[in-house]
Amino acid sequence: MKILFRNGLLFDGRTLSGGKTDVLAEDGVISRIGTGLDDNGANEIYDLSDLIISPGFIDLHCHLRDPGQEWREDLLSGSRAGAAGGFSTLVCMPNTDPPVDNAALIRYLLEKGEECDGSRVVPAGCLSRERAGNNLAEMGKMAIAGAVLFTDDGSPVSNTNLLRLALQYSSRLGVRIMEHPEDRSLTLGAQVNDGICSTISGLKGWPSSAEASDIFRGASLSMDTGVPIHFTHVSTKESMNAMRISKASGCTVTCDVTPHHLCLVENMVISGGYDGVFKVNPPLRSVQDVDALWEGIRDGTVDAIATDHAPYHMDEKDLPFQESAFGIASLECAVAAILHEWKRRKDLCTLEKLLSLFTSGPASLLPEKWRTLGVIAEGSPADLTVIDPDFERVVDVSKWESKARSTPWNGRTLKGWPVMTVVRGKVAYKMPDHLSRVK
Amino acid sequence: MEWKQRHVLDLDTWKREELHYILEQTSSMDELLDRPIKKVPALRGKLVVNLFFEPSTRTRVSFELAEKFLSADVVNWSASGSSIGKGETLRDTAWTLEAMGADAVVIRHGAVGAADYLARKLKKSVVFNGGDGAHSHPTQALLDLYTAWKKIGSLERKKIVMIGDVLHSRVARSDIIGFSKMGSRVVLSGPPTLMPRSVDALGATYDPDPRSAVKGADIIYLLRIQRERQDEGMFPSLDEYHQIFGANESLLKLAGADTIVMHPGPVNRGVEIASNVADGSQSMILGQVRSGVALRMALLFVCLGGVRQ
Ligand SMILES: [Zn+2]
Numbered sequence: 001m002k003i004l005f006r007n008g009l010l011f012d013g014r015t016l017s018g019g020k021t022d023v024l025a026e027d028g029v030i031s032r033i034g035t036g037l038d039d040n041g042a043n044e045i046y047d048l049s050d051l052i053i054s055p056g057f058i059d060l061h062c063h064l065r066d067p068g069q070e071w072r073e074d075l076l077s078g079s080r081a082g083a084a085g086g087f088s089t090l091v092c093m094p095n096t097d098p099p100v101d102n103a104a105l106i107r108y109l110l111e112k113g114e115e116c117d118g119s120r121v122v123p124a125g126c127l128s129r130e131r132a133g134n135n136l137a138e139m140g141k142m143a144i145a146g147a148v149l150f151t152d153d154g155s156p157v158s159n160t161n162l163l164r165l166a167l168q169y170s171s172r173l174g175v176r177i178m179e180h181p182e183d184r185s186l187t188l189g190a191q192v193n194d195g196i197c198s199t200i201s202g203l204k205g206w207p208s209s210a211e212a213s214d215i216f217r218g219a220s221l222s223m224d225t226g227v228p229i230h231f232t233h234v235s236t237k238e239s240m241n242a243m244r245i246s247k248a249s250g251c252t253v254t255c256d257v258t259p260h261h262l263c264l265v266e267n268m269v270i271s272g273g274y275d276g277v278f279k280v281n282p283p284l285r286s287v288q289d290v291d292a293l294w295e296g297i298r299d300g301t302v303d304a305i306a307t308d309h310a311p312y313h314m315d316e317k318d319l320p321f322q323e324s325a326f327g328i329a330s331l332e333c334a335v336a337a338i339l340h341e342w343k344r345r346k347d348l349c350t351l352e353k354l355l356s357l358f359t360s361g362p363a364s365l366l367p368e369k370w371r372t373l374g375v376i377a378e379g380s381p382a383d384l385t386v387i388d389p390d391f392e393r394v395v396d397v398s399k400w401e402s403k404a405r406s407t408p409w410n411g412r413t414l415k416g417w418p419v420m421t422v423v424r425g426k427v428a429y430k431m432p433d434h435l436s437r438v439k
Numbered sequence: 440m441e442w443k444q445r446h447v448l449d450l451d452t453w454k455r456e457e458l459h460y461i462l463e464q465t466s467s468m469d470e471l472l473d474r475p476i477k478k479v480p481a482l483r484g485k486l487v488v489n490l491f492f493e494p495s496t497r498t499r500v501s502f503e504l505a506e507k508f509l510s511a512d513v514v515n516w517s518a519s520g521s522s523i524g525k526g527e528t529l530r531d532t533a534w535t536l537e538a539m540g541a542d543a544v545v546i547r548h549g550a551v552g553a554a555d556y557l558a559r560k561l562k563k564s565v566v567f568n569g570g571d572g573a574h575s576h577p578t579q580a581l582l583d584l585y586t587a588w589k590k591i592g593s594l595e596r597k598k599i600v601m602i603g604d605v606l607h608s609r610v611a612r613s614d615i616i617g618f619s620k621m622g623s624r625v626v627l628s629g630p631p632t633l634m635p636r637s638v639d640a641l642g643a644t645y646d647p648d649p650r651s652a653v654k655g656a657d658i659i660y661l662l663r664i665q666r667e668r669q670d671e672g673m674f675p676s677l678d679e680y681h682q683i684f685g686a687n688e689s690l691l692k693l694a695g696a697d698t699i700v701m702h703p704g705p706v707n708r709g710v711e712i713a714s715n716v717a718d719g720s721q722s723m724i725l726g727q728v729r730s731g732v733a734l735r736m737a738l739l740f741v742c743l744g745g746v747r748q
Contacts, residue, residue, distance in 0.1 A: 191551075199635035202573030202612055203551050273559065274552025274574075320529060322550035322572060 001425060002026050004042040006438070008053030008386065013360040013375035016052070016352045023053055025382035028425035033378055044427070045439040046420070048386060055376050056088025056120075056383030056423065057358040060256055060365065061153070061178075061232050061306035062331060064090065064121065066112070067105070068097030073311040073403050075112050075121055078331070081309075081402035082119030083429035085332040086418025088383035089120045089373055091366075094131065095154035101126035101137040103145035110146050118401070118428050119421070120383065122370070124149040127166050127177060133159055136169060143173040148366050151178035153232060156214055158184055163218065167227040174367050176254075178230045179218050181239070182282065186210035191322060193283045197266035201274070203322065206283045208236035215239055219246035219253050228252035230365055233308050235261045235282040237292035243301050254365055256306040257293050259334040263341045264408055265290055269321070276317045276324025277406045280310070297357065298349040304362040307334045311404035318406070329404030333395045337409055339387070339416025351389075358385075382425035388434070391417045442741050446558045446566040449575040450616045458584065458620055464737035465585045465730070471508070472733055481740055482511035485542045490516045490532070490557075491569070492548040497704060498569050498578075501728070502545050505735035511743075514541075529553065533560040543743055545569045565742050573607045579703055580613035582734040584621060586727045587658055590699055595622035600652045600694075601643075602684055603662030603711050604633040610703045611662055615641050628652040629662075629684055632673045649684055653694040661686050661702045661711045677710050687713040691721060699723050 003025045010021040010033070022037040023030060039045055064078035073081075075092075082090045092109065094100030100109065106123050113121030125147035126137045131154070139150055150170060157163040157179060166177055187210045192198050194205025215231050219242070222229040234243065234255040246253045260280060265287050269278045278284060296302040310327025317324050330337065335358065342354055363374025372380040397410040421429040440460050444453065471477060487506045491499050499515070506513045516536070529548075536544055543565045546554050551572035558566040570576040588594055599618050605611045605627050615625050625643040627634065638645045646652035653659055664680060674680050686700065700712075700722045708714045717724060 194636050196637050196640045199637040199640045200612070201551055202575070202607070202609055205636055273555040275559075315528070318530065320548065320550040320556045321552035 002042045003422070003425065003427070004037060004039050004045045005053055005384070006045060006047050008048030008051055010376065011052055011054040011352065011355050012377065013055045014352070014356060016355070020049070021053070023376065023384070025384070025422065025425045028382050030376060030378055030380050030382050033376065039439070042439065044437065047436045047438050050388075051419065052387040052389065053376070054355055054385045054387060055359040055374055056421065057086050057335060057385045057418070058089040058091070058362040058373060059087045059307050059309070059331070060091050060149070060304055060362045062090050062092060062309040063095070063311065063327070064092040065096060065311065066092070067108070071313050071403070075109065076116050076118070077401060077403050079113065079116035079118030079121055081331040081400060083421040083423065084118070084401050086335040086385045086387070086421055087119045087331070088385060088421055088423045088428070089122060091148055092121055092123050093151065093153045094124050094126045099126050099131040100124070101129055101131060103138065103141040106142050106145040106147050118423070120423050122146070122148045124151050124153070124178065126150070127152045127157055128162060131155065133157060133162065136162070136166060139166070139170055139173060139175070143175045147175060148370060149176055149178045149230070151180065151232070153178065153180045156180050156182045156184065160217060160221070164221045164225060167221055167225040167229060171225070171227045176228055176230050176365055178232050179214065181211045181214035181218065181231050181234065183210045183213050191279070191283070192269055193266040193285050195266065195286050197269050197283070200270055208238040208289070211236055211282060212238040212242045215242040215246065219251040222253055223249070223251045228254065231255040232306060233258050233261065233282060235285050235293070236289045240292045240296040240301055243296070247301065254303040255301070256304040256362070257296070257302050258306060258308045259330055259337045260328045260408065261285060262290065262293055262305070263337050268408070274321040276319055276321055277328075277408050279321060279324045279326055280328045281326040294345060294348050297353065302357065304365065305338060305357040306362065307331055309334070311402055313403070314405050329402060329407050330409070331402055332400050333407065333409045333414060336393070336395070336414040336417045339389065340414040343415060382422060384422035385418050386420035386435070387416070388419045389416045391415070391419065391434070393417055444742065447577050447738060447742060448554050448558060448566065448568045450577050450580055450613055450620065453620065455620050458581070458617065461581060461734070461737055461741065462585050462588050464741055465734045466589070468733040468736040468740070469730070471736070472729070477508050478510060479508065480510045482506070482509040482743055485511045485743055486514065486540055487511045487543045487545065487739070488514045488516050488536050488541045490518070490536070490544055490546045492518050492546070492553070493570070495547050495570065498547060501731040502569065502735050504732050505739055508732070509736055509739055511739070529556060530560055533557050537561055537564055543567060543739065548572070567738070567742070570609055573609050574612060576609040576613045578731070578735055578738065579610050580617035581738065582727060582731040583614055583660070583701060583703070584617050585734050586701065586723055586730045587699070589730070590723060590726070591657060594618065597623040597657040598655055599623050599625045599658045599660055600628060600649075600656040601625060601660045601662060602628045602649050602652070602686065604664055604668060605629060605662065606633045606635050607665070607668070608662050612641070614660065615643050619643075626652050630674045630680070633668065649690060650693055653690055653698070656694045656698050659686060659691070659694055659698055659700050661700070663703065663705070664707055664711045681710050685711055685713060686716050688715060691716055701727060704728065
């Protein structure tokens with residue numbers, strides 16, 4: 001199987017080159033990169049003039065709800081949603097039912113993932129047994145089986161000793177620990193950002209300190225053990241400062257931010273009439289917080305953008321705000337939302353910087369064997385994402401591959417979309433009537 | 440004036456003229472309450488459902504009296520706990536009520552945004568928010584405005600000092616909006632742990648010391664202190680609360696002889712208010728209760744397009 005992509009603007013994972021480049025994918029591997037490549041024997045040829053060809057986007061954090069909550073999402077719907085959203089690789093979170101806390105479930109997800117025709121799916125395993133926060137899960141066995149991260153996401157690891165032990169124990173496994181930063185004693189019953197939104201709504205406030213204090217705690221443990229730690233869905237100015245201070249003092253800490261925290265603000269909860277679609281953990285934050293996250297992208301404090309795609313059934317979301325479930329589904333519009341917002345913020349960072357947070361950034365946080373996913377180079381896997389930076393389209397959640405039927409972006413026109421996703425050398429998604437297939 | 444508010448969810452979308460209009464309408468209803476026969480046929484043939492998910496005798500009875508004085512057909516639909524706990528979702532309840540032909544639904548619910556949610560789901564019925572979580576209680580605010588307006592006249596450039604648990608109070612949130620729109624200045628006081636984070640976003644200011652806050656106050660408005668806040672550790676004891684933040688005669692003296700005292704009820708005597716203040720000559724507490732019926736009559740009448748006789 002040979003696919004030739006002609007005339008694309010090449011982003012290789014780090015730099016965006018101005019000229020037109022051809023990329024040849026052969027049997028799942030990138031075999032040639034150059035100009036005017038010979039199309040001899042290519043099964044398919046696409047003309048990517050004015051489009052960006054990038055390493056396939058990687059989502060470090062999404063909830064595919066498999067096993068056990070398939071009414072919300074499953075591996076197949078999630079994988080297809082991922083491809084439609086421009087992601088060639090999804091890291092699925094282990095807060096399922098049962099939780100993914102053992103090697104058998106890691107193997108189940110990898111095997112079932114192989115059968116899916118959308119994004120590549122790689123699993124994260126629980127840090128603690130039964131995700132109960134008491135004892136270490138069998139991280140060694142899960143690492144051998146193919147787990148790519150360890151996390152109790154959905155919950156923080158509140159027991160500081162357990163988090164320290166997990167860092168020590170995982171040090172030789174080459175699999176990173178991901179912490180969902182939240183001090184639960186500060187967020188009990190909390191619903192929205194502690195600030196304007198909590199003041200006006202009367203909903204209990206979720207203070208920024210609940211997140212930043214957990215980042216400082218984790219950074220301190222990372223310093224102590226010498227083992228890296230990753231913080232996911234970091235959402236406030238204070239947290240960005242915590243990351244900056246920790247990085248500057250030599251801690252091996254990294255973080256990701258989500259599209260909703262980069263594009264939406266707490267006031268939307270009020271202007272949206274307390275619609276559960278705006279309810280998420282951590283909550284939508286202030287304008288100053290959103291600005292600080294973009295500043296973190298600009299100055300390199302942010303290491304990746306991850307969706308935290310959290311699909312629910314409408315019966316769990318279409319409720320009065322306080323009863324609605326925490327979570328925003330975004331897989332199929334996350335990249336577009338980011339590109340749109342980036343343009344709105346005019347040159348706040350380079351496009352290269354932004355694209356790296358979907359590619360080389362997240363790839364560098366995965367185990368060694370997956371790091372070539374983040375680059376386009378001869379010999380690297382043929383996982384590719386094609387971007388049309390000028391294409392405009394309205395988000396229509398009713399047509400999603402995902403089982404989610406609500407998203408804050410529904411009905412909004414976004415500019416800048418992924419138009420093709422290639423996984424293992426095969427076209428996993430192509431926007432209808434968009435790209436010209438030459439052959 | 441042409442009435443534009445379809446539902447009554449919160450006062451944040453109201454203009455001052457609309458507030459004034461309702462106060463004047465309330466005034467005529469108030470006169471009606473003095474008549475030997477209080478019932479008028481204004482809402483004959485209209486079905487009003489009182490949908491109460493939280494126990495609230497005062498608000499429910501006040502609405503019910505208002506509805507009955509206007510000759511509406513009244514159904515009390517009480518449901519305890521959350522809609523989830525009850526097994527039926529609020530969405531299904533909403534559609535059931537509409538199918539039954541409800542012209543208006545009064546909803547009291549523990550969850551913030553429940554009234555907004557109901558209004559989104561109902562195509563025809565008018566929704567009256569009877570209190571949603573700690574968010575909003577517009578009819579309480581309107582009856583408070585009416586009570587104050589009736590007693591002291593124009594509310595422009597008046598000083599309202601609100602003391603107590605602002606953080607958990609829907610009454611406070613709605614009253615701050617209402618009094619501010621009428622041109623009054625609202626000063627909040629009480630323990631810092633019971634204040635919302637961004638007081639300025641409410642358009643109010645905060646003075647932690649009630650003794651300095653009440654100087655020059657036209658109205659002292661006391662908020663109910665729930666015992667569970669002490670259990671949650673938000674202040675050390677009810678006794679300490681009363682000593683520092685409770686309204687007693689010495690606090691009232693600092694304010695002045697013309698200052699009026701208001702409270703949304705039910706009153707915790709000896710906590711947020713001393714008995715001799717609650718029952719004293721400056722207290723408007725019983726006036727508020729009476730205003731509540733008149734205000735709700737006016738609101739139902741205006742929003743349901745009742746015919747003036
Ligand atoms: Zn999380």
